[in-house]
Amino acid sequence: MPFEFEKQEISDVILIKPSVFKDERGFFMETYKHSDFVTNGITQRFTQDNHSKSDKNILRGLHFQTNPKAQAKILRCLSGEIYDVAVDIRKNSSTYKKWVGAVLSEENKHQLYIPEGFAHGFLVLSESAEVAYKASDEYSPQHDAGIRWDDPEINVNWGIKDPLVSEKDKNLPFLKDIDVNF
Numbered sequence: 001m002p003f004e005f006e007k008q009e010i011s012d013v014i015l016i017k018p019s020v021f022k023d024e025r026g027f028f029m030e031t032y033k034h035s036d037f038v039t040n041g042i043t044q045r046f047t048q049d050n051h052s053k054s055d056k057n058i059l060r061g062l063h064f065q066t067n068p069k070a071q072a073k074i075l076r077c078l079s080g081e082i083y084d085v086a087v088d089i090r091k092n093s094s095t096y097k098k099w100v101g102a103v104l105s106e107e108n109k110h111q112l113y114i115p116e117g118f119a120h121g122f123l124v125l126s127e128s129a130e131v132a133y134k135a136s137d138e139y140s141p142q143h144d145a146g147i148r149w150d151d152p153e154i155n156v157n158w159g160i161k162d163p164l165v166s167e168k169d170k171n172l173p174f175l176k177d178i179d180v181n182f
Contacts, residue, residue, distance in 0.1 A: 002030045005040040008100045013086045013118070014042065015102055016074070016111040029109060031076065032134065042113050044072045046134035051078075053130045059163035061121015062087055062147050062156075062172070067181045069143035070116035072136040080129030081105035082122040085156055089147070089175060090117040090182040097175065099156050104131075117182035119147050123158050145180070146172040 004017040020029045032046075054060065062085070065071045075084055087099040103125070104110050114120050122131065149156070149165060151174045 002033065003036050003040070008102070010086070010088055010095045010098055010100050012088075012115045013100050014040070014113040016113060018109055018111065020109055031111070032074065037113075042072075042074075044115075044136040046072075046074065046136050048135045048138045049132065050135065051130065051132045053128060054124045055128050055164075056124050056126060057160060057163050059121060059123045059149050059158065059160075059165050059169070061085065061169065062119035062149055062151075063121065064089065064117075064119045064145055064180075065137065065140060065143040066145050067116075067143075069137050069140040070182070072116050073114045073120060073133050074111055075104060075114070075120075075122075075131060075133040076109070076111040077104040077106055078130040078132055079106045080124065080126035081107070082124055082126075082129050082131060083158065084112050084122045085120065085158075086112070086114040087119040087121075087147070087154055087156070088117065089119050089180050091180070093117070097154055099154055101156070121149055121156075123160065123163055145178070147175045147178070148172045151175055 006015040
């Protein structure tokens with residue numbers, strides 16, 4: 001099988017380790033294969049791909065889309081290294097307000113599957129990083145939402161005190177101040 005699937009501490013979040021075939025020409029790897037993903041519990045169809053580039057210490061997040069346009073995501077780091085975080089914002093979940101994080105890099109080629117009902121963000125650890133991800137629904141400005149990266153109830157350990165955060169992300173509400181529909 002070209003992938004190894006590792007359930008994380010929040011079992012709905014899955015670290016995906018693709019098989020990488022290297023030789024003198026470089027490498028080859030599959031990044032997505034619907035049948036393998038379905039066999040391992042990732043059943044969504046993905047409808048949009050996104051790509052971003054950010055510099056060191058930039059933190060993007062914590063973002064999500066509300067229902068009926070909620071998005072599951074599969075993220076990977078094409079160049080550089082990031083610390084990728086998923087926060088469970090499903091009110092009836094036993095892991096509500098809990099988070100998991102994983103280092104994704106151009107070197108390890110790992111990917112992170114984040115289901116609907118999670119807020120997502122990442123911190124760039126390298127001088128710069130390019131991130132690509134699949135989303136299970138298209139971007140919808142009317143359903144675009146987020147929570148503060150430094151929400152004290154969630155207490156994500158980003159490993160940095162003063163990341164570079166956009167004005168939009170600085171002004172996101174705390175989870176206790178919004179009504180998420182998950």
